[in-house]
Amino acid sequence: MTLEKFTAQINGFTFWREFTFSQNRFSPRPGQQLELADSFVWLGETAFIIQMKERTEPKDDPDAERRWFRGAVLRTAVCQIRDSLRFLDEHESIAITNERGQRHEVSKADLAHVEKIIRCSAGASLPEDCRMTRHHISQTAGFIHVFERDDYAGVIRTLGVPDEVRRYLEYRQRSIPRLSGSAVKEEDILGAYLNDEELPGPTSHKVLERLVDDAEDSDLTPIMNRLADHIQNPGEGGDYARILLEFARLPRSAWRMVRERLDLSIRQAMQREFAKPYRFYYLAPTAASCSSRCTPTRRRVRRGSWLEGRDCRTTPRPRNTSPRLPVVSA
Incomplete structure (x- = not known):
């Protein structure tokens, strides 16, 4: 399954098809066609702009993979994020179609919070320093989340609730710039979020072992x-x-x-x-x-x-009664 189809599937399930948009081409004038984003999640005043890059023919050469990552992810995808923001600025409204085939008009005036996300699917030879890239700071677009394919899927499946995903992205944006080069995995950031830690550390992922399914x-x-x-x-x-x-x-x-x-x-x-x-x-x-x-x-x-219906996924969730509280052991 391609990265775009996989993203449409997991977003459509978690954020519901009514709020997931993967048909985002629009024509501001005759003969011109633009794309708002590879994937767009729109939940009232909050939106996720998602651009995706997939390495279709990976090489065994780490230097070649590094060049691909820097070019496709840190340059092209970042430029596309900037274009998405510009489209919202320049057009009063943009017509997009959700996963149920319903067309809606989105405008910048509707949005108070816009999360920028790049998802990438790289080859096995990608150097570790590239693989550990969690974000990018753009002078025009600001903070941009960078997720590997499996990391994004793990976060979405673990949290499961749209509002929890929004809160997690806010925590991620606050904490990552303060890590000062600390080597943490996405699981560490997720564990720290669930355990209400101020900053994630190399052992924060251990909290995930204590999650229970509710x-x-x-x-x-x-x-x-x-x-x-x-x-x-x-x-x-x-x-x-x-x-x-x-x-x-x-x-x-x-x-x-x-x-x-x-x-x-x-x-x-x-x-x-x-x-x-x-x-x-x-x-x-x-x-x-x-x-x-x-x-x-x-x-x-x-x-x-x-x-x-019992065909739902059985993902681990914190057994708790507040919007977000520390998880407890089973």
Whole structure:
């Protein structure tokens, strides 16, 4: 699987297809076609601009691989990131298509936070100093995250919650420039983030060994990824995405509250019991309220059975109830 297809797949699953865009070509004038980014994730006021570079014919010569890395990743991809920012500056809005085929207009005025990411897939002979490159500072684009293919996938699969990924990128940007040449792996940065360490160290990755899987108690991704399939006459506007967006903004602790109420509704429906709607309120960082209700009829149980989908990934998550707290041992 190519890097672009792999990225579209993992982003579409984690950030949901409604907010993942890989068809980003637009024509500002007749005869001209530009591309906003290789991949674009748009979650309300937050966006991820992602450019990708894949070494299709790697060499055994480390110097050749170093030249490829410097040219393709640190020059070409950085220039493309700058172009993406420029396109947003120069155009009032840009039409892009998400993974569900729905077209939306994105403008710079919509975005308060823009994360810049380069994903690369290099050959085995890439020198270690290149492989350890975690970021790049551009005079015009600012801080740019640099991820190897597997490192990015590991972060996304471990965190799993869109808001957690956003928080992790913020932590990564704050901590990496302060490392002063310390040799840390991506797993160290991830472990330090989960353990609330001020800075990652060479042993921070050991925290990941103590993660426990709480997917059955908190994972909403299988539910949200199927929501559109269970809406009658959704139309072309995708207005239901506004509901999804509120869930995408919530931390894992709130997801656990949602999942608890969904499971209660399913259980009562299967037992043919009627209950008042379950509600919860989450007031920070943005006010959001959510309610769920399930009428105990056989038809509702059948239609609601998709909520219990067990084909979700079993990724390790911190067993905790706050937006982000230190993990505990199993």
